[in-house]
Amino acid sequence: MTLxxxxxxxxxxxxxxxxxxxxxxxxxxxxxxxxxxxxxFYEVMNETQDLLRYVFQTKNALTLPLSGTGxxxxxxxxxxxxxxxxxxxxxxxxxxxxxxxxxATRVGIKPIRVEAKWGSILKLEDFEAAFKTSQAKAVxxxxxxxxxxxxxxxxxxxxxxxxxxxYTIVDTVTSLGGCMLNVDAWGIDICFSVSQKCLGSLPGLxxxxxxxxxxxxxxxxxxxxxxxxFDLIELERYWSEERMYHHTAPILMIYALQEALRxxxxxxxxxRWKRHRKNxxxxxxxxxxxxxxxxxxxxxxxxxxxxxxxxxxxxxIKVRQWLLDNFNIEIGxxxxxxxxxxxxxxxxxxxxxxxxxxxxxxxxxxALKKQGYNIRMGxxxxxxAEYYDSVS
Amino acid sequence: MTLxxxxxxxxxxxxxxxxxxxxxxxxxxxxxxxxxxxxxFYEVMNETQDLLRYVFQTKNALTLPLSGTGxxxxxxxxxxxxxxxxxxxxxxxxxxxxxxxxxATRVGIKPIRVEAKWGSILKLEDFEAAFKTSQAKAVxxxxxxxxxxxxxxxxxxxxxxxxxxxYTIVDTVTSLGGCMLNVDAWGIDICFSVSQKCLGSLPGLxxxxxxxxxxxxxxxxxxxxxxxxFDLIELERYWSEERMYHHTAPILMIYALQEALRxxxxxxxxxRWKRHRKNxxxxxxxxxxxxxxxxxxxxxxxxxxxxxxxxxxxxxIKVRQWLLDNFNIEIGxxxxxxxxxxxxxxxxxxxxxxxxxxxxxxxxxxALKKQGYNIRMGxxxxxxAEYYDSVS
Numbered sequence: 031m032t033l034x035x036x037x038x039x040x041x042x043x044x045x046x047x048x049x050x051x052x053x054x055x056x057x058x059x060x061x062x063x064x065x066x067x068x069x070x071f072y073e074v075m076n077e078t079q080d081l082l083r084y085v086f087q088t089k090n091a092l093t094l095p096l097s098g099t100g101x102x103x104x105x106x107x108x109x110x111x112x113x114x115x116x117x118x119x120x121x122x123x124x125x126x127x128x129x130x131x132x133x134a135t136r137v138g139i140k141p142i143r144v145e146a147k148w149g150s151i152l153k154l155e156d157f158e159a160a161f162k163t164s165q166a167k168a169v170x171x172x173x174x175x176x177x178x179x180x181x182x183x184x185x186x187x188x189x190x191x192x193x194x195x196x197y198t199i200v201d202t203v204t205s206l207g208g209c210m211l212n213v214d215a216w217g218i219d220i221c222f223s224v225s226q227k228c229l230g231s232l233p234g235l236x237x238x239x240x241x242x243x244x245x246x247x248x249x250x251x252x253x254x255x256x257x258x259x260f261d262l263i264e265l266e267r268y269w270s271e272e273r274m275y276h277h278t279a280p281i282l283m284i285y286a287l288q289e290a291l292r293x294x295x296x297x298x299x300x301x302r303w304k305r306h307r308k309n310x311x312x313x314x315x316x317x318x319x320x321x322x323x324x325x326x327x328x329x330x331x332x333x334x335x336x337x338x339x340x341x342x343x344x345x346x347i348k349v350r351q352w353l354l355d356n357f358n359i360e361i362g363x364x365x366x367x368x369x370x371x372x373x374x375x376x377x378x379x380x381x382x383x384x385x386x387x388x389x390x391x392x393x394x395x396x397a398l399k400k401q402g403y404n405i406r407m408g409x410x411x412x413x414x415a416e417y418y419d420s421v422s
Numbered sequence: 423m424t425l426x427x428x429x430x431x432x433x434x435x436x437x438x439x440x441x442x443x444x445x446x447x448x449x450x451x452x453x454x455x456x457x458x459x460x461x462x463f464y465e466v467m468n469e470t471q472d473l474l475r476y477v478f479q480t481k482n483a484l485t486l487p488l489s490g491t492g493x494x495x496x497x498x499x500x501x502x503x504x505x506x507x508x509x510x511x512x513x514x515x516x517x518x519x520x521x522x523x524x525x526a527t528r529v530g531i532k533p534i535r536v537e538a539k540w541g542s543i544l545k546l547e548d549f550e551a552a553f554k555t556s557q558a559k560a561v562x563x564x565x566x567x568x569x570x571x572x573x574x575x576x577x578x579x580x581x582x583x584x585x586x587x588x589y590t591i592v593d594t595v596t597s598l599g600g601c602m603l604n605v606d607a608w609g610i611d612i613c614f615s616v617s618q619k620c621l622g623s624l625p626g627l628x629x630x631x632x633x634x635x636x637x638x639x640x641x642x643x644x645x646x647x648x649x650x651x652f653d654l655i656e657l658e659r660y661w662s663e664e665r666m667y668h669h670t671a672p673i674l675m676i677y678a679l680q681e682a683l684r685x686x687x688x689x690x691x692x693x694r695w696k697r698h699r700k701n702x703x704x705x706x707x708x709x710x711x712x713x714x715x716x717x718x719x720x721x722x723x724x725x726x727x728x729x730x731x732x733x734x735x736x737x738x739i740k741v742r743q744w745l746l747d748n749f750n751i752e753i754g755x756x757x758x759x760x761x762x763x764x765x766x767x768x769x770x771x772x773x774x775x776x777x778x779x780x781x782x783x784x785x786x787x788x789a790l791k792k793q794g795y796n797i798r799m800g801x802x803x804x805x806x807a808e809y810y811d812s813v814s
Contacts (some may be wrong), residue, residue, distance in 0.1 A: 056451070062430045065435060
């Protein structure tokens with residue numbers, strides 16, 4: 031009998047994520063399924079946690095992949111650290127900062143907004159002012175704003191929070207495994223991310239790590255965490271040697287994450303950060319030669335995701351559709367108020383390579399020319415090549 | 423370069439779930455990854471929803487797989503239907519009924535317990551009494567109690583709830599796709615399940631369906647749902663034609679679920695229910711010939727999961743360990759107060775077959791004999807064969 035097959039297009043995923051997956055990671059999905067309390071799976075859990083500690087650069091005991099997506103990590107971080115009615119300062123300079131305000135409000139937290147223009151970083155002095163006029167239990171901000179391509183400095187803000195006796199929550203959804211990050215050295219209390227971006231696994235898991243200080247704060251809450259599924263202390267009882275049943279882990283996804291993390295470790299985290307930065311710089315050199323303007327402040331660009339203003343006369347959607355139809359390449363559109371105004375090009379995990387930079391520069395040039403943009407084919411690639419030669 | 427491989431043991435999974443996976447489902451995981459807003463993925467979503475409506479036997483528009491495990495489905499159902507402080511009647515006759523009380527309490531619901539002995543069904547009159555003495559917004563109960571192997575009649579209780587203007591939530595984690603269920607005909611308002619049991623996909627998703635009546639109740643809440651991640655109305659905006667971004671769907675897991683659901687459809691739901699019932703009966707015939715006693719009331723046994731009292735002199739853990747070490751077969755242990763007192767044998771999805779029944783009967787006989795249980799090899803298999811011959 032012949033059966034109809036799900037036959038997805040073979041896309042090159044150069045948007046905001048997910049990114050393409052190494053075949054080693056896919057192969058790990060095919061390993062025999064065991065249950066969530068099999069001794070073999072406990073070994074997988076232990077190694078996965080050690081590897082997560084490595085990519086987060088932390089010694090935190092409570093380090094595990096949540097059974098949900100990045101939004102689950104955001105909710106778990108906020109729901110665990112703050113009790114209903116407590117204040118949390120939230121940095122808002124993009125779509126996901128706004129999302130964090132929404133998620134916090136839903137869980138009963140009073141959000142104190144610290145804002146900056148979309149495409150700029152948040153400023154330390156604005157957090158200082160917010161601490162002075164609030165009773166904030168924590169500060170929450172986004173390391174790599176996926177909507178704007180901004181990389182936010184964290185260290186000083188975390189130190190400030192600590193000086194006020196507050197905790198620091200950092201969303202590293204678009205940065206973990208691709209951009210410099212050091213949870214312990216930077217004084218981050220709760221850091222969460224996703225499996226499907228710079229770590230290069232499939233979407234569905236949200237790695238999270240919690241400092242001892244934050245762990246104790248959660249233990250000493252006056253009220254129970256208002257979700258059993260996201261209760262980090264209960265989850266830790268399953269992920270630690272106690273092996274207390276909590277829920278059925280998404281076992282095959284954890285096999286895949288383990289393999290993806292092994293790949294990160296084999297490459298070496300610092301080399302991987304350098305690779306992402308180099309290819310981001312190569313892409314930017316090419317984009318500038320194409321007379322395209324970056325959306326994010328150049329001194330704070332996120333190595334994993336580059337944002338570009340759509341030239342005045344060009345239809346953003348037509349360019350993206352042309353790339354999809356003709357090159358099977360997906361790049362990202364603008365989110366929220368940036369819809370139609372910017373392109374977002376992600377170079378994450380396996381896709382952060384010179385080869386992909388050259389391909390997207392030429393494909394984009396061709397797509398723009400089809401829409402009447404007046405630029406010479408090859409100009410972007412030449413500038414990128416010059417950059418690569420200069421740093422090799 | 424040679425790399426260390428994750429090499430799990432090749433277990434036959436005959437416990438409380440997950441179950442083994444059809445190779446077609448695994449193959450679906452290897453299809454090219456697209457993003458959560460790719461037109462191709464929208465087609466996958468639409469078909470997956472239609473297939474879920476088929477397995478739930480419903481016309482409900484709001485029918486989708488949540489990005490979380492069964493516990494996420496339980497939380498979402500309770501969190502959406504009731505507002506903080508409202509009462510929900512919860513049927514408790516096993517571990518997962520107790521879990522439901524815990525989950526409800528965490529989300530701010532006041533649980534009204536209706537209890538029955540573990541291993542027995544809940545009685546309609548006890549729900550009547552609970553409605554008379556409460557202001558319950560809903561009743562929540564478990565169709566297939568994974569801890570006891572009991573199948574709970576639903577229809578009359580749902581009708582009762584409706585007569586009180588209340589909603590009915592049903593957990594079909596261990597029954598959906600293997601045991602008779604008809605969401606619309608039985609008057610269920612919110613029904614949730616998991617991907618990894620009788621549906622035969624991998625763990626990580628929680629299919630859920632919501633009646634129009636319950637959907638309107640959620641729409642008309644006085645307060646917003648106290649979780650953005652689990653807000654069913656917001657999720658529906660992504661899963662319906664609006665395609666509003668909510669979170670990055672676990673795309674490959676949804677490919678796998680789609681394929682698993684196609685397999686269910688090809689077999690036919692009623693044939694699949696009959697298969698699960700037949701193999702459960704075959705197993706029971708064999709167990710009785712082995713002079714083993716069922717734990718669950720015989721007239722209400724769950725076709726997907728059979729529970730057996732551990733004979734007096736036998737070490738439960740040694741039997742399970744022997745099966746694991748010698749046959750690579752995992753069966754389930756008792757949960758909570760039943761720990762050490764019962765075995766749980768799951769026959770779900772591909773594992774509900776005459777061949778698996780014969781294998782587990784003989785393996786179990788051998789394991790019990792190793793622990794000094796005095797029974798003849800072959801006695802169980804003979805009785806099962808007789809049962810199969812009588813119904814074929």
